Amino acid sequence: MALSIDDIRHLFDKHGSIAYSGEPVSQLQHALQTATLAEASGASRELIVASLLHDLGHLLNLQGETPSKRGIDDLHQYFALPFLRPLFSDAVLEPIRLHVDAKRCLCAIDASYHARLSADSVRSLQLQGGIFDDETAQAFLAKPYARDAIALRRWDDEAKDAQRVTPELEHFMGIARSVMLA
Numbered sequence: 001m002a003l004s005i006d007d008i009r010h011l012f013d014k015h016g017s018i019a020y021s022g023e024p025v026s027q028l029q030h031a032l033q034t035a036t037l038a039e040a041s042g043a044s045r046e047l048i049v050a051s052l053l054h055d056l057g058h059l060l061n062l063q064g065e066t067p068s069k070r071g072i073d074d075l076h077q078y079f080a081l082p083f084l085r086p087l088f089s090d091a092v093l094e095p096i097r098l099h100v101d102a103k104r105c106l107c108a109i110d111a112s113y114h115a116r117l118s119a120d121s122v123r124s125l126q127l128q129g130g131i132f133d134d135e136t137a138q139a140f141l142a143k144p145y146a147r148d149a150i151a152l153r154r155w156d157d158e159a160k161d162a163q164r165v166t167p168e169l170e171h172f173m174g175i176a177r178s179v180m181l182a
Contacts, residue, residue, distance in 0.1 A: 002086035005177055008056070012169055015059040022120040024162040027058060032166040033159030035175075038152070045179050046091035047148050051155055052172045054096045056080040077101075087180050090145065098149035099156060100128050101140055106153060108137040118160065 003011075016028025025033065035052035043051070057076030060083065077100045081093055103121065106113040108131050117125065125131070132140060140146055 001083065003083040005087075005173060005180070008053070008176070009169065009173055011056065011059045016169075018059075020055075020160070021058075021124070023118060023160040025160050027055065028169065029162070029164075029166075030156075030159050031055060032169060032172065033161065033164050034152070034155045035172045036164070036166040037155035037158055039175075041151070041155070043148075043151065044091065045175050046089065047095060047152065048172065049088065049176045049179055050092045050095040050148070051152050052176065053080065053084065053092070054099050054152055054156060056084070056096075088176075089179070089181060091148075092179065094145035095148040095152045098140075098143065098145060099152045101132075102146070102149040102153035104129060104132045105137045105140045105146075106150060107131040108134060109141075116157065118157075121157070 012028050012031065016026055016031070018027050019025075020027050020030040023030065031052050031054075034054060035048050038048045038051035055076055057079030061076065061079045077097055081097060084093060084096070103117075103125060107117075107125065114122075114125075114131070
């Protein structure tokens with residue numbers, strides 16, 4: 001079953017106020033902040049939309065607050081893809097799919113990255129398979145959209161500021177409408 005843009009908006013309206021896994025922001029604030037950081041960085045419209053929707057799987061597969069504390073990996077990076085595939089191209093979908101592996105890769109290739117992760121990101125990293133070895137990290141970097149996923153991951157990590165001001169959801173929904181498949 002495909003989601004419509006209105007369905008996506010409804011998910012944010014209905015579940016966006018849920019806390020974002022032990023962070024001082026809600027799911028909606030996190031999505032808006034990630035998309036705002038992407039837009040401010042001059043990312044493509046597709047990558048801005050991927051940034052907005054990267055954690056939509058959490059809203060589709062509700063596991064309660066901070067599932068990682070209970071040892072649950074909700075596989076959110078995959079969960080939303082079947083619902084979004086009819087709407088968007090791989091330029092939106094692949095960074096979403098790869099953003100968890102981007103964290104695993106960044107831990108392997110950037111010595112300071114792991115130390116900057118929040119407590120929940122460290123917990124979820126273990127549930128998601130841990131840090132890539134060098135060979136796996138290099139194989140990841142060779143994938144199409146890996147660089148976009150790494151950029152998304154970095155914005156994702158920064159998008160946890162309870163005081164950050166962002167455009168409203170409708171601003172980004174307009175961008176999403178502009179990149180929808182015909």
